[in-house]
Amino acid sequence: MSxxxxxxxxxxxxxxxxxxxxxxxxxxxxQHGPHLPLSVxxxxxxxxxxxLAKQINGMVAPTLSYGYKSQPLSGGGPxxxxxxxxxxxxLIKLVEDILCELVKDGVKKILVLNAHFENEAFVLExxxxxxxKYKDKVTIVETNWWDPMPExxxxxxFDEVKFPGWAFEHAAITETSLMLYFAEELVHMDRMVDTxxxxxxxxxxxxxxxxxxxxxxxxxxxxxxTAEKGKIIVDSVLKELVSIVNxxx
Numbered sequence: 485m486s487x488x489x490x491x492x493x494x495x496x497x498x499x500x501x502x503x504x505x506x507x508x509x510x511x512x513x514x515q516h517g518p519h520l521p522l523s524v525x526x527x528x529x530x531x532x533x534x535x536l537a538k539q540i541n542g543m544v545a546p547t548l549s550y551g552y553k554s555q556p557l558s559g560g561g562p563x564x565x566x567x568x569x570x571x572x573x574x575l576i577k578l579v580e581d582i583l584c585e586l587v588k589d590g591v592k593k594i595l596v597l598n599a600h601f602e603n604e605a606f607v608l609e610x611x612x613x614x615x616x617k618y619k620d621k622v623t624i625v626e627t628n629w630w631d632p633m634p635e636x637x638x639x640x641x642f643d644e645v646k647f648p649g650w651a652f653e654h655a656a657i658t659e660t661s662l663m664l665y666f667a668e669e670l671v672h673m674d675r676m677v678d679t680x681x682x683x684x685x686x687x688x689x690x691x692x693x694x695x696x697x698x699x700x701x702x703x704x705x706x707x708x709x710t711a712e713k714g715k716i717i718v719d720s721v722l723k724e725l726v727s728i729v730n731x732x733x
Contacts, residue, residue, distance in 0.1 A: 487537035489545045497543070498590075505542040505593040505729060506586055509533040510579070510607060512551030512600035515564035517655035517702035519676040522566050524659055525551065529599035531666040532629055535718065536597070536725050545586070551575065551600040557682055558601050558651040560697035572606045579610035587614065587622045593733045596626040597725075601650065604628070625732045630658070632724035633717065641713045648704040652682060656704040658717060665714025678707050 489497060489506070511526030521527075526549040533544045553569040554561035561567035570578070579596070586594060598607055604626070611624045630650055638647055641657060653659065663671050682696070682703045689696075697703065 487534060487542065487544050489543045492543070500543055501590045502592055505537075505540055505595050505733060506545055506591050507533040507537055507542050507595045507597055508545045508579075508582065508586075509547040510551065510596060510598045510600065510603055511547060511549055512554070512561075512603070513549055513566070513568040514551070514554055514559055514561040514600070515567050515655075515701045516659065517677070517700050517706070519672045519674075519706065520655050520660060520663055521670045523549065523670070524655070524663060525600040527667050527670070528629065528659070528662050529597055532599070532718070532721070532725070533597050535722055536595075536729070539722065539726050540729050542595075542729075545582070548578065548582075552602045552606050554600075554602050554654075555688065556692050556696040557685060557703065559654050560682075560692075560701055560703070563692060563694055563697060564701055575603065575606040576610045576613075579607055580613050583610065583614040583622075583624065584617070587618050592622055594622060594624045595729060595732075596624065598626065598628045601654075623733060625728065627725065627728055629662075629717075629721050629725075632721050632728065634720055634724070637716060637720045640716055644708045645705055652684075652703040654703045655701060656706045657709050657713070660706040660709035661711065661714035662717060663714070664709060664711035665718060668711060673709075676706050676709075677702060678705050 509529035511529040513522050516524040526547055530547040537544045550570050552575050677700045
């Protein structure tokens with residue numbers, strides 16, 4: 485049986501819509517250095533959602549593959565060809581419309597799984613608007629894959645390299661390891677650059693200067709990334725996501 489909503493007929497969806505949690509994965513189309521594809525956030529969002537749906541007998545809505553603009557020191561996307569960004573207002577309306585359509589169809593439980601750092605504020609705004617509109621007709625929960633990660637897992641993954649913080653963990657060890665686990669065929673380890681990373685800055689300056697971010701687009705080293713570390717992340721986070729679903733719904 486498929487857990488993907490777009491693989492179902494409308495009758496199959498109709499049978500499950502009220503009891504099942506519908507998971508909406510949200511990613512982005514953004515540069516991730518020379519060794520990872522533009523689809524990193526989208527792949528991770530979708531694969532986590534499928535894995536979760538299998539455990540909770542949920543349904544996975546079609547993945548949103550565009551997101552809000554990444555900032556220079558948490559992705560630097562606008563400086564690189566191939567990055568397709570949405571304005572904040574566009575993302576809010578897009579997510580709001582999709583959530584509204586799910587509610588109109590009779591869905592009562594929705595989990596939004598975000599995998600792009602900058603999306604969160606706009607996604608939460610959309611959820612707030614929908615929640616205010618439909619009140620207790622629907623319960624909507626938003627989360628990601630990094631916040632639920634147990635501290636001891638971070639220690640296991642960053643066993644040789646110091647954890648640089650989530651903003652700088654862009655195209656670095658966690659995302660590279662997850663992609664090696666989820667979609668190894670899209671990873672080009674031979675093209676990986678061992679960058680020293682970007683320099684932290686306490687302000688944002690516009691227009692954005694290219695010198696703000698390394699030429700490779702990688703903010704911290706991806707050295708020591710492995711599929712095994714990806715599995716450690718997935719196994720631990722998936723357990724936490726199941727707990728979130730059980731508690732929230």
